[in-house]
Amino acid sequence: MSVANLAYIHISETEQGSWSNFGANILGLMPIERPDFNDHSFLKMDDAPFRILVSTAEQGQMLGCGWDMGSKENYQAMIAKLEAANATVTAGDAQGAKLRCVTEYASSNDPSGNPFEIFYGRTTTAECDVPFVSPVGIDKFVTxxxxxxxxxxxxxxxxxxxxxxxxxxxxxxxxxxxxxxxxxxxxxxxxxxxxxxxxxxxxxxxxxxxxxxxxxxxxxxxxxxxxxxxxxxxxxxxxxxxxxxxxxxxxxxxxxxxxxxxxxxxxxxxxxxxxxxxxxxxxxxxxxxxxxxxxxxxxxxx
Ligand SMILES: [Fe+2]
CATH class of the missing domain: 3.10.180.10 (2,3-Dihydroxybiphenyl 1,2-Dioxygenase, domain 1)
Structure with missing residues (x-):
């Protein structure tokens, strides 16, 4: 049991929309608007609902690497391993899971204090479940x-x-x-x-x-x-x-x-x-x- 892949990264911006502009116009990512989470920005780069989740905060910051555990069994086993290693694990709530487009997630920090999240089951929404189209014409990302x-x-x-x-x-x-x-x-x-x-x-x-x-x-x-x-x-x-x-x-x-x-x-x-x-x-x-x-x-x- 180990991490399957880096599924998303959660970051913050001071001015809402700045990462959507940069992501779309410079990097070629696809901004997604979600009316139920209009205080966040989402950037899509493939079939996944999004890959970059952006919150607004006092400063730009990495708020969490989102690690896909691949299955509910692996997810639960990882929580047990984290707790056995004396890491503080906080279960995510339903609203947080909806925001992240995951079935279930939990948050923790590594020994240097870096925040991360583990989850299983990527879900989607009507806004996110669309084909990836790069605003600058990038055919695909390697994902x-x-x-x-x-x-x-x-x-x-x-x-x-x-x-x-x-x-x-x-x-x-x-x-x-x-x-x-x-x-x-x-x-x-x-x-x-x-x-x-x-x-x-x-x-x-x-x-x-x-x-x-x-x-x-x-x-x-x-x-x-x-x-x-x-x-x-x-x-x-x-x-x-x-x-x-x-x-x-x-x-x-x-x-x-x-x-x-x-x-x-x-x-x-x-x-x-x-x-x-x-x-x-x-x-x-x-x-x-x-x-x-x-x-x-x-x-x-x-
Ligand atoms: Fe690198």
Whole structure:
């Protein structure tokens, strides 16, 4: 029993509609309006009812990664495992389940304090049950059984948080990236990449530093380099801040760039990510380099 995939991410925005605009016009996601939840925004990227859930708050923040447990049995077993590990598990109510388009869900936090949710049974609504049509003409995103993409979250309590996701949540190791400490005495940069029960190289990664918005980035994957380039054009035309230039990662082979969405929530937009069909034949790797080329990190506007 382990997590099937990353089904949705719940974030917040200070100005309602800013993420719908960014998601639609820059990333090519499809905004969905739900009259019964008109204080929220929903962004669809495939057949799932939505992949990004947006609430309004005082600041942009990651409010929860939504992990699909795949079945009621797995869901209940995971709650028992979380409770046995002394995690606080809060059962979601019917209204919350309706908002998330899930049958049943529960909320918890990892040892670094990152909020997450587990659920089973994706449901839908009349508004959400429509074919995905990208406002900018993207044919499809790479999703399905592999979930929406991946999330990299801050884990200052790195060892405890890593152990939690492996031992309690049942993730598997993909890569342990440790960048040698720079000469100026700054701490080592470490990012731990883990996979769920699907072929995406990593659905979750833990960074060994804190982050003000609770998520280092989230990643969406398209099917061609041309869609990555077209998104980069839209980013530049709209003067969206670039966090990292185009590059190709060593561990998951992703060719991507990073921009910064509303509220400081960064998005990696890429293609050609590595898929592993049989994890039993994949020895986890240890890396000291993040990129084959590119991915130059840019100073952020203040
Ligand atoms: Fe990434």
């Amino acid at each position: 399905g059984d592999m979930g929406l993409g991946h999330a990299v979250i801050p884990a200052p309590l790195t060892a405890e948080t890593h152990a939690f996701y492996i031992d309690t949540m049942g993730f598997g190791m993909s890569d342990d990236l440790r960048m040698p400490p720079p000469a100026d005495g700054a701490p080592e940069l470490r990012i731990i990449f883990m996979h769920a029960s699907n072929s995406r190289h990593h659905s979750l990664a833990l960074a060994n530093f804190p982050h003000p918005v609770g998520i280092v980035h989230m990643m969406f994957e398209v099917t061609s380099i041309d869609e990555v380039g077209a998104c980069l054009d839209r980013v530049n035309q709209a003067n969206v801040p670039i966090m990292s230039t185009l590059g190709r990662h060593c561990n998951d082979n992703m060719l991507s760039f990073y921009s910064v969405g509303p509220g400081g929530i960064a998005v990696e937009f890429g293609y050609d990510g590595l898929q592993i069909d049989d994890w039993s034949q994949f020895p986890p790797t240890e890396s000291t380099e993040g990129d084959f080329w590119g991915h130059a990190y840019q100073p952020m506007p203040t």
